[in-house]
Each structure stands twice: as structure tokens, then as C-alpha cells.
Amino acid sequence: MPELPEVETIISDLRNEGLENQVILKAAVHWERSIAYPSASEFCSYLIDKKILSLSRRAKFLIFSLTSNLFLIVHLRMSGRFFLSKPRERDRHEHVEIFFKDGRVLYFHDTRKFGRFYLTSSPEDIFSNIGPEPLDPAFSFKEFSQRLLSTRRKLKSLLLDQNFLAGLGNIYVDEALWEAQIHPERINHSLTQEEQKALFLAIQTVLRQGIENGGTSLGKGKGNFKSLQNPGDNQHHLKVFKRAGGKCYRCRQKIIRIITASRGSHLCPYCQKFTS
DNA sequence: AGAGCTGTTACCAA
DNA sequence: TTTGGTAACAGCTC
Numbered sequence: 001m002p003e004l005p006e007v008e009t010i011i012s013d014l015r016n017e018g019l020e021n022q023v024i025l026k027a028a029v030h031w032e033r034s035i036a037y038p039s040a041s042e043f044c045s046y047l048i049d050k051k052i053l054s055l056s057r058r059a060k061f062l063i064f065s066l067t068s069n070l071f072l073i074v075h076l077r078m079s080g081r082f083f084l085s086k087p088r089e090r091d092r093h094e095h096v097e098i099f100f101k102d103g104r105v106l107y108f109h110d111t112r113k114f115g116r117f118y119l120t121s122s123p124e125d126i127f128s129n130i131g132p133e134p135l136d137p138a139f140s141f142k143e144f145s146q147r148l149l150s151t152r153r154k155l156k157s158l159l160l161d162q163n164f165l166a167g168l169g170n171i172y173v174d175e176a177l178w179e180a181q182i183h184p185e186r187i188n189h190s191l192t193q194e195e196q197k198a199l200f201l202a203i204q205t206v207l208r209q210g211i212e213n214g215g216t217s218l219g220k221g222k223g224n225f226k227s228l229q230n231p232g233d234n235q236h237h238l239k240v241f242k243r244a245g246g247k248c249y250r251c252r253q254k255i256i257r258i259i260t261a262s263r264g265s266h267l268c269p270y271c272q273k274f275t276s
Numbered sequence: 277a278g279a280g281c282t283g284t285t286a287c288c289a290a
Numbered sequence: 291t292t293t294g295g296t297a298a299c300a301g302c303t304c
Contacts, residue, residue, distance in 0.1 A: 033298090077298095078299085078300095079299085079300080079301090093300085110299095111299080111300050111301065112298085112299045112300050112301080113298075113299050113300080114298065114299065151291080151292085152291080152292080153291090153292065153293090154292095154293090157292085157293080219302075219303095220302090221300095221301060221302055222301085223300075223301070223302090224302095261293075261294085262293085262294065262295075
């Protein structure tokens with residue numbers, strides 16, 4: 001579900017909706033475990049009268065910077081979504097409501113209930129172990145290359161690891177590995193310099209493309225990604241993800257799906273040959 | 277109907 | 291240290 005491009009799209013849509021500078025009237029929590037910290041009642045009382053100063057993203061977290069040095073941090077996990085509208089009847093999967101003084105309500109919809117809210121004055125605690133931002137201009141090939149030597153793991157598992165690199169999930173890892181023509185089960189430190197460079201560039205390419213296309217909206221379920229009301233368009237631009245059985249756009253061979261690191265991986269066995 | 281799957285992550289055991 | 295299994299949930303797919 002939401003990976004870096006999807007979260008970036010949501011942040012940008014919330015900005016376009018003018019959520020920055022809005023003041024919170026009150027909040028309501030209908031599934032207490034949606035609030036990771038503090039307690040649901042403290043969460044609600046702390047939010048009253050706080051203003052949203054800015055909206056940003058770190059890894060797959062949404063960050064609402066508030067007055068009084070508070071930060072509302074949200075991770076959507078598998079099925080979290082936001083809706084912003086006039087007050088209306090709450091859907092059974094809308095577990096958190098934030099009411100604004102301009103009359104609108106931000107509804108947090110999460111069918112699988114894995115999404116989490118954190119309200120804290122020390123956001124660095126949440127991000128302390130998260131890896132670098134792949135689209136940060138300060139993130140260099142040199143740093144990526146050095147990090148690739150720091151461990152010994154299958155690339156699929158390593159790239160999914162938020163402590164290694166922030167923001168990638170199953171879709172964009174598979175897309176990046178196809179783009180770079182590297183098998184997901186290759187061990188990180190076995191990559192040639194050329195392969196490292198190709199992967200570094202491919203990660204940025206697929207993430208940028210995902211953002212440009214407003215994220216990837218797969219399937220038709222209510223828990224599938226949409227930013228506010230709007231589906232993304234990147235599902236029409238995927239090269240391998242969910243394309244098992246289809247032809248590789250590069251070599252016309254058949255795309256396959258394998259299980260690696262307990263996750264489905266989609267690849268072209270001809271373009272992405274396994275070599276040790 | 278029922279079993280198996282899912283775009284995330286934390287935790288535990290080996 | 292790394293991997294694999296499981297769990298947190300609900301709904302979709304076959």
C-alpha cells in the first residue's frame with residue numbers, strides 16, 4: 001500500500017487543500033489502537049486549538065508540524081487513507097476524526113487497522129533508525145555504495161528495510177530491480193560498481209515516476225491506495241509488479257513471480273539473471 | 277463456502 | 291546477523 005510516492009502524493013494533496021494554517025477544533029478516536037502514542041484521550045486533548053504549521057514526509061510517515069512544538073506523525077501501513085470533507089456520517093472504518101475550525105473534517109479510514117498515529121514533541125525518536133531519503137539531493141552514490149557493503153543480505157529484503165533506505169515497499173523495489181536488471185536474490189555486496197550505479201539511479205527513477213503519476217492505485221477495494229478521493233495513475237506504468245505471466249517490455253520473455261524474504265517478487269528471469 | 281492472498285512492520289526464534 | 295514465521299486486521303480473489 002502506501003510507499004514513498006503515495007505518501008508524497010497525499011502530503012501534496014493535503015497542502016493543495018489548504019490544510020496548512022488550519023486550526024484544530026477537536027479530535028475523536030473510535031479505535032484506540034490507531035493511536036500508538038500517547039493515550040487516545042491525551043491525544044484528543046493535546047490536539048485542541050493546535051494549528052498545522054506545515055506538512056511534510058519522512059520515509060512513509062506523514063508529518064503534521066503543529067504549534068506548541070508538537071508533531072502529529074502518521075504511518076498508513078497497509079490500508080490507511082485520508083478523506084477531507086464537510087462533516088458527514090462516519091464510515092465504520094474511519095477510526096480517527098480531526099475537526100478543523102474552518103468546518104472541514106479529516107477522516108482517517110483504515111480497514112485493516114494497522115495504521116498508527118503518534119503525537120510527540122520529539123519526532124527524532126521515531127526516525128532515529130530510518131535510513132536516508134533516496135530522493136534527497138544530499139543522498140549520494142558514494143553513500144549508497146558504502147551502505148551496500150555494510151551487510152550481507154538479499155537485495156529484496158535489504159531494499160525493503162527502512163533502516164537501510166527510506167520509503168521503498170514491495171512495488172517500487174520490484175520496479176527498481178527490473179529497471180536496474182538485477183535479480184532480487186542477489187547479495188548486496190556482490191554487485192559490481194556498474195550494477196550499484198544502475199540500482200542507485202533506478203531507485204530514484206521509479207520513485208520520481210511514481211510521484212509524477214500521483215502514486216500507484218491497484219485493485220478496486222476500499223483499502224487500496226487513493227490520495228483523498230483520487231486514484232493515482234502509476235499502475236499503468238508498472239513494468240513488472242503484478243504482471244506475472246505478461247511479457248517483459250524489454251525482452252518479451254515471460255514475467256514470473258517468486259517468493260523471497262516472505263514477499264512476492266516479480267521479475268523477468270531473462271533480464272534479471274541470478275548470478276552469485 | 278473456504279482457503280489463501282495482500283501494497284507494512286514489529287517481534288521472536290533459530 | 292540474518293532469515294523465516296507469526297501476528298496485528300479485514301477484505302478481495304479464486
